[in-house]
Amino acid sequence: MKKISYISAVLLVLSMVFSFNPTLASAKVEGPSLNPNKILNVAHRGASGHAPEHTVPAYELGEAMKGDYIEIDLQMTKDGVLIAMHDEKVDRTTDGTGFVKDMTLAEIKQLDAGTWFNEAYPDRAKAEYAGLTVPTLEEVFEEFGRGARYYIETKAPNVYPGMEEELVRVLEKYKMTGPNAPSSKVLIQSFSPDSLLKMHALDPRIPLVQLISYSSPAVITDAEVEAIKEYAIGIGASYTRIDQAYVEKVRGHGLLMHPYTVNNREDMERLLDWGVTGMFTNFPDILNDVMKNR
Numbered sequence: 525m526k527k528i529s530y531i532s533a534v535l536l537v538l539s540m541v542f543s544f545n546p547t548l549a550s551a552k553v554e555g556p557s558l559n560p561n562k563i564l565n566v567a568h569r570g571a572s573g574h575a576p577e578h579t580v581p582a583y584e585l586g587e588a589m590k591g592d593y594i595e596i597d598l599q600m601t602k603d604g605v606l607i608a609m610h611d612e613k614v615d616r617t618t619d620g621t622g623f624v625k626d627m628t629l630a631e632i633k634q635l636d637a638g639t640w641f642n643e644a645y646p647d648r649a650k651a652e653y654a655g656l657t658v659p660t661l662e663e664v665f666e667e668f669g670r671g672a673r674y675y676i677e678t679k680a681p682n683v684y685p686g687m688e689e690e691l692v693r694v695l696e697k698y699k700m701t702g703p704n705a706p707s708s709k710v711l712i713q714s715f716s717p718d719s720l721l722k723m724h725a726l727d728p729r730i731p732l733v734q735l736i737s738y739s740s741p742a743v744i745t746d747a748e749v750e751a752i753k754e755y756a757i758g759i760g761a762s763y764t765r766i767d768q769a770y771v772e773k774v775r776g777h778g779l780l781m782h783p784y785t786v787n788n789r790e791d792m793e794r795l796l797d798w799g800v801t802g803m804f805t806n807f808p809d810i811l812n813d814v815m816k817n818r
C-alpha cells in the first residue's frame with residue numbers, strides 16, 4: 525500500500541471508531557508513561573540474530589544480552605491459544621506447513637522450531653536448537669515471569685477474532701496489567717490501529733505503540749501524530765524509511781519513537797543521534813555495546 529493511502533486508511537479507521545464509539549473519542553492514554561530518556565533495547569523476536577526466533581533460547585539470550593524488552597509476535601491457533609510466531613504460516617520457522625489458524629496447539633507443538641535456523645545459519649547452529657518447540661504466550665510468561673519486560677505485537681488481528689480479548693485475559697492472569705503492575709512490563713504494538721483501539725478500549729492503562737509500514741520515505745503530519753497520541757504512547761516504523769525530521773516530529777509531540785529492525789552499528793548510531801527512544805534489533809548485544817560507548 526502506498527504511504528499516503530496507508531495514512532489515510534489509519535485516519536479513516538480512527539475517524540470511524542471515534543464516530544461510532546463516543547467514549548473513545550475522548551479516550552486518552554491512562555497508564556504511566558515511559559521515561560523517554562531511557563533508550564530501549566528491544567530484542568526482536570528474542571536475540572534472533574543468535575538463536576531461532578521466538579524460541580525460549582532466543583528470549584533467554586535477549587535477556588542475557590541486556591535487551592530491555594523481549595519482542596513477541598502473536599498468532600492464534602485454531603483452538604484459540606496465543607503463540608509466539610511471526611508468520612501466519614508455520615512453513616518458514618518450523619518443519620511443518622500450513623496456517624496457524626488451521627492448526628490446534630497440539631499440532632503446533634509437534635513442530636520443530638529450531639532446525640531451520642541451524643540449516644540457515646550453520647555458523648551459529650547449536651545441537652540444542654534442533655527440536656525446539658513453539659512457545660505459547662503463557663509459557664513465555666511462566667518461563668520469564670514478571671521480572672522480564674515484553675513488547676508484544678498483535679499480528680494479523682483481522683484473521684483472529686477475539687485475539688485482543690484473549691491477550692488481555694492472559695495479561696491479567698499473569699498480573700502484567702493493573703495497579704500493581706508497572707506499565708513498562710508490557711508494551712503492545714500493532715500495525716493495525718483497529719487492534720490497538722480494541723486494546724485501548726479493553727484496558728486504557730496498557731501502553732500501546734502504533735507500527736506504521738511505509739513503502740517510500742516516511743512523512744507524517746502533526747494531525748496524524750496527534751490522532752495516534754489519542755491511544756498510543758509511541759510509533760514504530762522501519763529505520764530505512766524515516767529521517768531525522770520524522771523522528772523530531774514524533775518526539776516533538778511527546779511520543780516515543782522505536783524504529784525496526786536495526787542490526788548494524790552505524791545505523792544504530794545514526795538513529796540515536798536523531799533522537800529515537802529505542803529500537804528493535806536482532807542483536808541486542810551490539811546495541812548494548814553501542815550505547816555503552818556513547
Ligand code: G3P
Binds near residue numbers: 677
Ligand atoms: O514489531 C516491530 C517489527 O518487528 C515489525 O516488523 O515484521 O518484524 O514484526 P516485523
Ligand code: CA
Binds near residue numbers: 597
Ligand atoms: Ca514484530
